Amino acid sequence: MKRLQVRGLRKSFGTTPVLRGVDLDVPSGALAAVLGPSGCGKTTLLRVVAGFEGADAGEVRVGSRVVTGPGVAVPPERRRVGIVPQEGALFPHLSVAENVAFGLPRRGAGARRRSARVAELLELVGLADLAARMPAELSGGQQQRVALARALAPDPDVVLLDEPFSALDAGLRAALREDVRAALQATGATGVLVTHDQEEALSMADVVAVMRAGVVVQQAAPRDLYLAPADLDVATFVGEAVVLPARVEEGVATTALGRLALLRGPVGDGGTGRVVLRPEQLHLVRAGRGGVRATVIGSTFYGHDASVRLEVPGPDGERLPVLCRTQGPLPEVDEVGVIVAGPVSFFADA
Numbered sequence: 613m614k615r616l617q618v619r620g621l622r623k624s625f626g627t628t629p630v631l632r633g634v635d636l637d638v639p640s641g642a643l644a645a646v647l648g649p650s651g652c653g654k655t656t657l658l659r660v661v662a663g664f665e666g667a668d669a670g671e672v673r674v675g676s677r678v679v680t681g682p683g684v685a686v687p688p689e690r691r692r693v694g695i696v697p698q699e700g701a702l703f704p705h706l707s708v709a710e711n712v713a714f715g716l717p718r719r720g721a722g723a724r725r726r727s728a729r730v731a732e733l734l735e736l737v738g739l740a741d742l743a744a745r746m747p748a749e750l751s752g753g754q755q756q757r758v759a760l761a762r763a764l765a766p767d768p769d770v771v772l773l774d775e776p777f778s779a780l781d782a783g784l785r786a787a788l789r790e791d792v793r794a795a796l797q798a799t800g801a802t803g804v805l806v807t808h809d810q811e812e813a814l815s816m817a818d819v820v821a822v823m824r825a826g827v828v829v830q831q832a833a834p835r836d837l838y839l840a841p842a843d844l845d846v847a848t849f850v851g852e853a854v855v856l857p858a859r860v861e862e863g864v865a866t867t868a869l870g871r872l873a874l875l876r877g878p879v880g881d882g883g884t885g886r887v888v889l890r891p892e893q894l895h896l897v898r899a900g901r902g903g904v905r906a907t908v909i910g911s912t913f914y915g916h917d918a919s920v921r922l923e924v925p926g927p928d929g930e931r932l933p934v935l936c937r938t939q940g941p942l943p944e945v946d947e948v949g950v951i952v953a954g955p956v957s958f959f960a961d962a
């Protein structure tokens with residue numbers, strides 16, 4: 613169990629910079645999610661941490677040991693870093709047990725512990741009965757469990773997971789997320805999960821690092837990230853958001869949804885910008901019973917809840933879209949009242 617620290621990591625392919633000074637700090641035994649859009653450099657970051665790629669500048673530290681740095685490039689097999697790739701990464705000609713045993717010592721005292729360790733890991737990932745199967749005889753979810761067991765078998769300090777659930781359907785993903793989390797906790801490994809699924813990142817990780825164009829723009833606990841995003845792009849990337857123009861006076865934002873308290877400390881009077889609200893902060897009441905009057909545009913029922921699309925008049929008479937979540941009955945009327953609960957984030961115009 614070791615802390616993972618990445619400092620100022622830079623990597624270009626040819627003349628194209630892909631990592632442009634990445635900082636990431638994962639406490640010992642924690643799981644960090646690296647969240648970002650396609651092409652922002654997530655996989656490249658993992659490959660540098662694993663030692664499959666060198667860095668142009670910066671440093672990777674596992675515990676107190678520098679594994680990538682100026683003049684330092686510890687080979688992948690000596691980093692004590694395990695990796696679970698996207699999919700199809702098992703050796704097709706080896707059984708489940710042989711795949712899990714792959715990284716374990718073949719000779720000496722360690723070899724005698726081999727089969728016990730394989731059994732222990734297969735038990736941990738819930739595949740004790742399938743040791744003799746071949747990868748082609750497994751479902752996608754089972755294959756990913758084997759890949760996880762294989763990565764954990766040599767007792768690595770850090771485990772890297774590169775979108776390990778991307779090929780699985782929604783039900784299986786949810787079950788596997790829980791089990792992966794439990795397996796990491798049981799072994800005490802420090803984990804880094806790469807994903808472009810914000811729900812996956814927020815629900816699984818202790819800490820989420822949002823990456824954009826080769827840098828980590830914010831690293832925070834899931835709740836802090838969601839409630840206090842560093843900028844407008846992070847705000848809209850990590851969840852559904854209602855963005856409204858705003859003007860700040862006396863520490864309060866005046867918006868199309870009324871005067872709203874700000875989440876962060878006072879902002880200079882007369883500042884203009886945008887506020888971000890989460891749809892679950894909005895509550896619907898019958899028109900005329902309070903709140904700001906809004907026009908109902910449509911609604912979508914999801915089972916566990918529903919979303920309602922509304923419009924409110926903006927400061928210049930334009931119509932602003934507002935999205936709200938409700939567990940109550942869907943409005944069968946054209947107009948509703950909207951009440952905002954809780955403070956909002958404000959981002960000043962540049």
Ligand SMILES: Nc1ncnc2c1ncn2[C@@H]1O[C@H](COP(=O)(O)OP(=O)(O)OP(=O)(O)O)[C@@H](O)[C@H]1O
Pocket residue numbers: 625630648649650651652653654655656657808
């Ligand atoms: N070996 C390479 N040679 C040249 N360019 C590369 C190489 N590997 C990655 N790139 C480029 O670097 C950029 C970042 O790629 P990377 O795979 O790290 O992104 P990502 O965030 O993991 O994306 P995705 O979510 O789609 O997997 C992309 O533009 C990609 O084309």
